[in-house]
Amino acid sequence: MPASLAGETAIITGGSRGIGFAVAEALAKLGIEVLIISQNSENLTKAITKLTTQGFKAHGFQADVSNATQMEKVGAEILNKFIPTILVNSAGVMSEKTAKTLKTTSLEWQRVMGINLEGVFNSVRIFAPVMVEKRNGRIINLSACLGRFSGPGTNGGLAPYRISKTGVNALTKNFAAETGNGTRGILVDAVCPGHCQTDMGGPLAPRTSEQGAETVLWLASREMTNGIQTGLLWEDKTIVPW
Numbered sequence: 107m108p109a110s111l112a113g114e115t116a117i118i119t120g121g122s123r124g125i126g127f128a129v130a131e132a133l134a135k136l137g138i139e140v141l142i143i144s145q146n147s148e149n150l151t152k153a154i155t156k157l158t159t160q161g162f163k164a165h166g167f168q169a170d171v172s173n174a175t176q177m178e179k180v181g182a183e184i185l186n187k188f189i190p191t192i193l194v195n196s197a198g199v200m201s202e203k204t205a206k207t208l209k210t211t212s213l214e215w216q217r218v219m220g221i222n223l224e225g226v227f228n229s230v231r232i233f234a235p236v237m238v239e240k241r242n243g244r245i246i247n248l249s250a251c252l253g254r255f256s257g258p259g260t261n262g263g264l265a266p267y268r269i270s271k272t273g274v275n276a277l278t279k280n281f282a283a284e285t286g287n288g289t290r291g292i293l294v295d296a297v298c299p300g301h302c303q304t305d306m307g308g309p310l311a312p313r314t315s316e317q318g319a320e321t322v323l324w325l326a327s328r329e330m331t332n333g334i335q336t337g338l339l340w341e342d343k344t345i346v347p348w
């Protein structure tokens with residue numbers, strides 16, 4: 107982590123639990139002020155208390171990432187006080203287990219797309235402009251191996267989840283291009299964290315949430331160098347095709 111990142115501000119959607127919390131805690135340990143956006147007030151308070159009792163600077167903001175109005179309200183509150191330079195979009199939900207395309211209801215499709223894909227769009231739309239203006243920002247979107255349609259895992263199923271994550275990969279690549287592919291101080295990347303022990307991943311997953319957070323932290327702390335690669339999907343600090 108470059109020493110200069112200590113004292114900066116990071117926003118983590120879905121930072122109340124799981125991989126998002128592991129990212130928030132690791133960034134806080136490095137002296138970064140962390141702002142967590144999530145939906146459930148009890149989980150949010152628990153996460154913020156866990157961080158502040160360790161002496162870290164952490165603040166919670168309650169919003170449903172899929173709700174543009176709620177996100178704009180929280181965005182105005184945050185941008186009134188802070189200048190974020192790191193944005194981690196970790197808020198996400200799994201689709202119903204039976205979610206093959208023809209078994210997926212319209213409501214389920216909208217729920218998963220709304221949180222997993224439109225939620226990332228809402229967050230980027232609200233928080234990236236200040237980064238673009240300051241020419242200083244790292245945006246990391248949590249994708250998933252299930253969002254890849256090249257390589258393993260192309261047997262269908264979990265349609266809204268998988269397609270939402272492919273959408274996240276596409277949003278990432280598109281926005282990286284729109285912000286100069288790393289030439290204007292903005293890095294935009296997606297991460298497959300691997301199967302992690304979280305409420306979503308279940309207790310038998312092979313990785314801890316801290317291990318799932320590792321590539322996110324690496325991307326959040328990369329030095330801006332000429333020719334830096336961005337707009338990509340990363341797994342274990344390696345570029346993977348999708």
Ligand SMILES: NC(=O)c1ccc[n+]([C@@H]2O[C@H](COP(=O)([O-])OP(=O)(O)OC[C@H]3O[C@@H](n4cnc5c(N)ncnc54)[C@H](OP(=O)(O)O)[C@@H]3O)[C@@H](O)[C@H]2O)c1
Pocket residue numbers: 119120121122123124125126143144145146147149150169170171172195196197198199200221248249250251298299300301302303304305306307308311
């Ligand atoms: N775990 C894995 O094995 C795995 C594998 C591949 C990819 N991923 C991706 O990694 C990310 C994190 O997953 P996880 O396993 O850490 O999940 P998790 O433990 O279930 O936590 C999900 C987080 O997202 C928040 N969230 C859910 N819906 C929200 C909404 N509508 N508005 C705001 N916040 C919302 C939750 O907040 P509340 O506390 O308010 O509910 C919670 O903080 C997800 O995008 C997931 O798709 C996970």
